[in-house]
Amino acid sequence: MSGSTFKSQAPRRMGPVAAKVSGLLESKYLGWIALAAALLAPLLTASPYSLNVMTTAAIFVMLAAGLNIVVGYCGLLDLGYIAFMAVGAYTSGIVSRAFDLPLFFTIPAVLVMTILAGLIIGAPTLRLRSDYLAIVTLGFGEITRITANNLAVTGGPSGIYGIPKLLTFGDFSVHSPAVFYYVTILIVAFFVLASARLGKSRLGRAWRFVREDEDAAEAMGIHTYKVKLMAYIFGAVWGGFAGVLFASHLTAISPKTFIFLQSALVLMAVVLGGMGNMRGVVVGALVISLLPELLRDLSEYRYLAFGLLLVVAMVFRPKGLWPARPHEDERTGAEPQTAVDAAVSRGESR
Amino acid sequence: MSVVLGVNDLQIAFGGVKAVDGLTFDVHEKEIIAVIGPNGAGKTSAFNCITGFYKPTGGSVVMEGTDITGHRPADIAAVGVARTFQNLRLFNDLTVLDNVRAGMHLNRGQSWADAIFHTPRFKRSEAAYTAEAHYWLDFVNFEGPRGVPIANLSYGQQKQVEISRALARKSKLLLLDEPAAGLNYTEKQNLLELCRRIRDLGTSIVLIEHDMGLVMELSERIVVMNFGREIAEGTPAEVKANPAVIEAYLGKDEEVEIDDNA
Numbered sequence: 097m098s099g100s101t102f103k104s105q106a107p108r109r110m111g112p113v114a115a116k117v118s119g120l121l122e123s124k125y126l127g128w129i130a131l132a133a134a135l136l137a138p139l140l141t142a143s144p145y146s147l148n149v150m151t152t153a154a155i156f157v158m159l160a161a162g163l164n165i166v167v168g169y170c171g172l173l174d175l176g177y178i179a180f181m182a183v184g185a186y187t188s189g190i191v192s193r194a195f196d197l198p199l200f201f202t203i204p205a206v207l208v209m210t211i212l213a214g215l216i217i218g219a220p221t222l223r224l225r226s227d228y229l230a231i232v233t234l235g236f237g238e239i240t241r242i243t244a245n246n247l248a249v250t251g252g253p254s255g256i257y258g259i260p261k262l263l264t265f266g267d268f269s270v271h272s273p274a275v276f277y278y279v280t281i282l283i284v285a286f287f288v289l290a291s292a293r294l295g296k297s298r299l300g301r302a303w304r305f306v307r308e309d310e311d312a313a314e315a316m317g318i319h320t321y322k323v324k325l326m327a328y329i330f331g332a333v334w335g336g337f338a339g340v341l342f343a344s345h346l347t348a349i350s351p352k353t354f355i356f357l358q359s360a361l362v363l364m365a366v367v368l369g370g371m372g373n374m375r376g377v378v379v380g381a382l383v384i385s386l387l388p389e390l391l392r393d394l395s396e397y398r399y400l401a402f403g404l405l406l407v408v409a410m411v412f413r414p415k416g417l418w419p420a421r422p423h424e425d426e427r428t429g430a431e432p433q434t435a436v437d438a439a440v441s442r443g444e445s446r
Numbered sequence: 447m448s449v450v451l452g453v454n455d456l457q458i459a460f461g462g463v464k465a466v467d468g469l470t471f472d473v474h475e476k477e478i479i480a481v482i483g484p485n486g487a488g489k490t491s492a493f494n495c496i497t498g499f500y501k502p503t504g505g506s507v508v509m510e511g512t513d514i515t516g517h518r519p520a521d522i523a524a525v526g527v528a529r530t531f532q533n534l535r536l537f538n539d540l541t542v543l544d545n546v547r548a549g550m551h552l553n554r555g556q557s558w559a560d561a562i563f564h565t566p567r568f569k570r571s572e573a574a575y576t577a578e579a580h581y582w583l584d585f586v587n588f589e590g591p592r593g594v595p596i597a598n599l600s601y602g603q604q605k606q607v608e609i610s611r612a613l614a615r616k617s618k619l620l621l622l623d624e625p626a627a628g629l630n631y632t633e634k635q636n637l638l639e640l641c642r643r644i645r646d647l648g649t650s651i652v653l654i655e656h657d658m659g660l661v662m663e664l665s666e667r668i669v670v671m672n673f674g675r676e677i678a679e680g681t682p683a684e685v686k687a688n689p690a691v692i693e694a695y696l697g698k699d700e701e702v703e704i705d706d707n708a
Binding site: 290293294296297298299300301302304305308309311312313314315316317318319320420422423424425426427 | 497498499518519520521523524528529531535536537538539540541543544547548549551552554555556558560561562564568571572575580591592593594595611612615
């Protein structure tokens with residue numbers, strides 16, 4: 097029973113460059129470096145086109161961060177995720193136009209509506225497993241879009257336009273694309289960080305337990321249905337806030353935006369990046385949203401090339417570009433005291 | 447000695463097959479009980495009924511005065527029943543420590559808002575999780591690496607982790623489904639000693655086991671099952687001498703004679 101026979105745990109040999117790269121990728125400051133890069137990017141190129149592309153990519157990263165909670169952490173295949181973005185976008189658009197408010201003040205309404213949407217879609221479907229869940233979420237995604245297409249309050253097929261700015265202070269408003277880009281980056285960075293941190297908490301572990309083995313999780317006293325519902329609600333809120341940014345960015349939304357293809361693209365970002373690894377998912381989302389723009393020179397062949405590149409990526413990296421590699425430090429000291437603590441709390445729980 | 451678990455006339459049928467048919471036994475505080483019987487006798491089905499994975503078709507299960515018959519597994523775990531599985535059911539992609547932390551889920555609360563903002567309270571909570579996970583791994587004398595995915599570990603080590611995960615639940619009752627299966631002699635001796643230390647913590651143990659040497663040495667009482675029915679119950683010595691038990695395991699005398707003649 098000794099632990100000396102595990103070759104797979106021996107550090108892999110790598111050259112000095114590879115070691116440095118690997119060290120940087122595992123660094124806990126990587127997130128801050130990425131944020132700095134995002135904030136500095138407009139210094140390189142700040143044309144309206146590039147700002148538009150970068151803002152859209154940032155919003156897409158936020159969507160992927162939300163779906164990663166549902167699919168990556170909790171292992172629930174959701175094929176209608178874009179519905180939550182639609183709920184957020186429509187709620188903020190309708191409320192802000194009705195009360196002539198900047199979008200920022202619609203956040204409480206968006207929060208309430210997305211949580212409700214998460215509950216309404218999640219409560220009946222999460223009793224199902226795997227394939228059945230996927231089919232039902234697909235259905236709900238379409239129901240949401242078709243409902244928006246047919247209601248008067250959502251503007252029918254033409255949608256809502258003239259959506260107010262995110263924030264207005266007297267004369268100042270977030271209307272310049274550059275300012276909006278920075279605001280978006282900060283909001284997205286917060287949600288990405290929050291999603292990564294949730295993944296390393298008690299709740300995030302419970303999600304992974306459910307993903308790995310539902311029965312074993314139940315046997316440990318984890319109420320799997322509630323835990324799955326929590327994942328759904330968090331995913332819904334993330335998607336909803338991405339929807340607010342989206343509505344503000346485009347100032348107009350219509351049902352055509354929230355088609356199944358969008359759900360599929362977000363899912364692809366999560367799978368391509370590496371399910372459950374927040375860093376990988378950010379990379380995946382950037383690839384999915386930026387690659388078609390980079391392939392623009394191929395004109396009508398660009399989606400063909402895009403598809404081919406995705407297939408190649410999945411063939412060579414089936415677990416994603418940057419899969420989760422669970423690893424922890426072995427020991428961090430302070431054992432004797434905590435051992436006593438554990439023994440004491442043991443007695444108390446009786 | 448107060449009764450921890452009371453199983454009364456437990457029954458479960460799958461179609462026409464009565465996998466468990468009228469099983470009755472009590473588990474007292476700090477007691478080690480073994481459930482034995484030939485393959486297919488209904489031992490694991492009984493465990494699954496007690497822990498809520500199967501809904502019993504009859505009878506009752508009472509844990510410390512609370513009727514838990516047919517409750518959800520998570521609720522039964524919350525009342526104080528922890529278990530291991532016949533074939534390991536670990537969270538393969540997660541680290542050893544994370545696997546043990548699963549057992550602590552109910553004992554140690556934590557707010558998700560604290561997690562998002564990394565408050566000092568969150569950091570204290572995580573430190574306590576880690577320390578306690580190490581504590582339970584130490585308790586089972588786990589010597590393997592702790593920060594790596596559990597799928598990388600040997601079978602014996604995985605079995606140790608599964609027990610420490612169940613121990614981390616700090617429950618009053620522990621159900622072990624074939625804990626000695628696949629273990630070598632030394633590992634079995636360690637298991638024997640471990641079970642006694644678990645009992646000394648104040649936890650009652652019910653184990654399903656085929657290793658008779660281990661069962662006879664460890665258990666205070668033995669419940670023998672065959673074809674879903676309880677055919678004997680008593681101390682190891684009583685069970686060993688019971689003709690019904692010998693028949694269940696070895697067959698009747700006449701059959702043996704026929705075999706000899708053939």
